[in-house]
Amino acid sequence: MTVKTRITRQKRVDWAWGYGMILPLLAGLGLFYFYPVYKVFRDSLYTVGAFNRSSWAGLANYTKMFQDSVMWRSLGNTLMYAVIIIPLTVVLALILAALLNTRIRGRDVYRVIYFIPTVTMSVAIAMVWRWIFNGDFGILNHIVRIFGGTPQYWLSDEHTVLLCISIVSVWMGVGYNMIILLAGIQGISSNYYEAAELEGAGKIRQFLKITIPLVTPTLFFVVITTVISTLQIFDVIYMMIPTKSIAMSYAQSVVMYFYRNAFEYSAKGYASAIAVLLFAIIMLLTLFQMRIQKKWVHYD
Amino acid sequence: MKKLAKLLAMLLALSLVIGLAGSAGAEEIEIHYAFWHGALEEFYNQCKTEFEAAHPGVKIILEPTSWDEYWTKLEAAATGGSIADVFHMNGVNIKKYADGEVLMPLDELIAKSDVDLNNYPPAMNAMYNFRGVQYGIPMDYDTIGLWYNKALFDKAGVAYPTSEWTWDDLTAAAKAITGIEEGVYGIAANYEEQQGFYNTVYALGGYFVDDEKFGFNDENTRAGIQCWVDLMKMGVSPSEKSLEENPAYLQFMAGKLGMVFSGDWVVSEYVSPECSVSDVIDVAELPLMPNGKRASVIHGKANCISAQTKHPEEAYAWVAYLASAEANEKLGPMGVTIPSFLKYSDLFFTAYPQYNMSIYSKAAAEYSYVYPSALNPEWSTFMWEELIKAFNLDISVDEACSNIMARLGQ
Known part of the structure; x- marks a missing residue:
């Protein structure tokens, strides 16, 4: 009996300490994460104008959304970004990680070079790429002219703007994913490769039959995070395309449209509804990926 | 985690101390x-x-x-x-x-x-x-003036702008200057609001917003926009896309433009060391429109x-x-x-x-028009999204204006 109470008391003290320790973090999360999430769901059911004056709107924001052609175009653009950026980023990151895991000369230098875009300020990156793509003075057009092509206003043209943004995004995202995959590859036991060598398997066969299957848990993580971040693409567009650009409607993503509604048109209720839709899409996609992972992810 | 907790606790304590100190001496x-x-x-x-x-x-x-x-x-x-x-x-x-x-x-x-x-x-x-x-x-x-590059005017043999200048004079000068050197254009005629078509629309008697009613069906409003698009069609201005990627004032500073509408705030750029034409430029009043009037948006x-x-x-x-x-x-x-x-x-x-x-203060005192605004700022988004297509010569000014009114529900 006495023993029992002592344990409970001890446990209580432990719990108190435990909760006390995570309290600052929980307070921060609650204030800056859970509350805003609640607020977005709530605001999506209200008309929220300037100075947060709000009135009940029911599902009006959602019905407006389904009739809003700009919204659908932004969603279409976002899916295009996803189709281009996700496979490119993942495949390039995987190939680079495999190459930089071999014993090549200057391996560390390459690793640093590929990781640099991740630690560089995105504003600086956007500035440089804007100059590369510049229609009058850009390096890209200079090269195009040398090869006898027609120069373009890459960032103002409806046909090229989305591709340009995608290229910059891939360039920015590859380094980070490469490092994660590199860590995954290094966790693969060398026994497998030694066995494969003995059996006479070549490097490419080793990569396809050993590296890829065994790195799938890491790959799964990379795919999930890339899908989420690509569907939330915003900063590159915001920094590379001037607000009043003829190409804006061809480059605008859902988050960009959300931002403009919330902060340019003071339509925070409608903006919240857009955020909720994007949240639902991302959640469904992630759940779907969780489901099908059994088919391709190997945990040993 | 422990470090974070410590840090937060310290911040909390610090903010309390600051708060107390602040309230102590609040007599004035x-x-x-x-x-x-x-x-x-x-x-x-x-x-x-x-x-x-x-x-x-x-x-x-x-x-x-x-x-x-x-x-x-x-x-x-x-x-x-x-x-x-x-x-x-x-x-x-x-x-x-x-x-x-x-x-x-x-x-x-x-x-x-x-x-x-x-x-x-x-x-x-x-x-x-x-x-x-x-x-x-x-x-x-702020008001708007017409800046011009005297060196390019001299080379083209055109007289400098005066206070009697009309829109036709401006068009003729722009034509003469275009192509005088490689990559040189007469004027920047891209989508610009305060430093562009706002001025010509008001001079011609058009309007944008009047008591929450919008003026894009007004023929004077359309004429005030059309005159710029006409310059674009004549090819006397760099394209909309070019001016989007390299703003007009920068192209003017590089000596690539004969004329540009600029607000007084841009003068600090024009005297900066980055400006290669500081010594050969000057500013004149905006040109008179065909109805004999001029306007400068303030x-x-x-x-x-x-x-x-x-x-x-x-x-x-x-x-x-x-x-x-x-x-x-x-x-x-x-x-x-x-x-x-x-x-x-x-x-x-x-x-x-x-x-x-001094043309800037003359404009303010004699022919300045209020910068247009409406309760809901969304109208200006519809305006640029549609008009920019007209300046890019994809659709006509009339079509763009009708689209704006349709999107505004008027």
Whole structure:
């Protein structure tokens, strides 16, 4: 009996300490994460104008959304970004990680070079790429002219703007994913490769039959995070395309449209509804990926 | 995790200490003043010193914010009830803030004080008058002028612009200058609002917003936009895309443009070392339109008082001081912005004696039109999204204007 109470008391003290320790973090999360999430769901059911004056709107924001052609175009653009950026980023990151895991000369230098875009300020990156793509003075057009092509206003043209943004995004995202995959590859036991060598398997066969299957848990993580971040693409567009650009409607993503509604048109209720839709899409996609992972992810 | 907890605890303790220290010495009245123009800080520091000497017991707290954050911060502060007592306002936002009951009506306070609104440009007073109530006192203004590159004019054998110049003269000069050197164009005729078609639309008698009704079906409005698109069609301007990626003032500074419409604030760029043509450029009045009229759109900041302030009299005293002859006389020669007090406007121009800058104050006094704004700012998005296609020569001006009206539901 006495023993029992002592344990409970001890446990209580432990719990108190435990909760006390995570309290600052929980307070921060609650204030800056859970509350805003609640607020977005709530605001999506209200008309929220300037100075947060709000009135009940029911599902009006959602019905407006389904009739809003700009919204659908932004969603279409976002899916295009996803189709281009996700496979490119993942495949390039995987190939680079495999190459930089071999014993090549200057391996560390390459690793640093590929990781640099991740630690560089995105504003600086956007500035440089804007100059590369510049229609009058850009390096890209200079090269195009040398090869006898027609120069373009890459960032103002409806046909090229989305591709340009995608290229910059891939360039920015590859380094980070490469490092994660590199860590995954290094966790693969060398026994497998030694066995494969003995059996006479070549490097490419080793990569396809050993590296890829065994790195799938890491790959799964990379795919999930890339899908989420690509569907939330915003900063590159915001920094590379001037607000009043003829190409804006061809480059605008859902988050960009959300931002403009919330902060340019003071339509925070409608903006919240857009955020909720994007949240639902991302959640469904992630759940779907969780489901099908059994088919391709190997945990040993 | 432990480190984070420690850090948070320390921050919490620190904020408590600061809070206590702050409340201890709060005997004098504090007037918080929020503004965005970084270059004005020096001027406000001087004003603060003089004002505090003349008003013992009142302390001015300057709260400068960068332009990018200013409106987000101001709106959040107004919503949360912590807005500064006095703050900068602009023409785009005045209706929203006045309608939101964030601003204090000033009519009675003005009547009781030495401030005389006749000292400021009428269009500027009108900009800060919402439904018959005055909410702000103008502090500076901007108008538009026609800048030209004398070297390119000489080379093309065209006479420089004068005050009698018409839109036809401008078109002829633009044609003559285009192609005189490789990559040189006569004028920038891209989508520009205050430094572009706003001026020609008003000169021709058109309008954008009138009591929440929009004017894009008005034939004069359309004509004021069409004249620019015609220049685009003639090929006397770099394309819309080119000017989007490399703004007009930069192309002018590089000697690639014969003419450009520029606001007075751009002059600081034109005298900077980055400008390769500083010595061969000058500014003239905007051209007369075919109806014999000209217009220059005016815009400028005003000082407004929060409806929530606990010290309306002291706040107004500060606003009145900033509107006074004394303060404006100090502001002018600094060359930062044109003082709204008309008598002292010209002092700004003494900072740039090499250019014919007085056209800017002449425009303000004689033919300035209020910068258009509506309660819902969304209209301007519809405007640029549609009109920019007309400037890119994808659709006609008429089609673009009809699209705007359709999207506005009018």
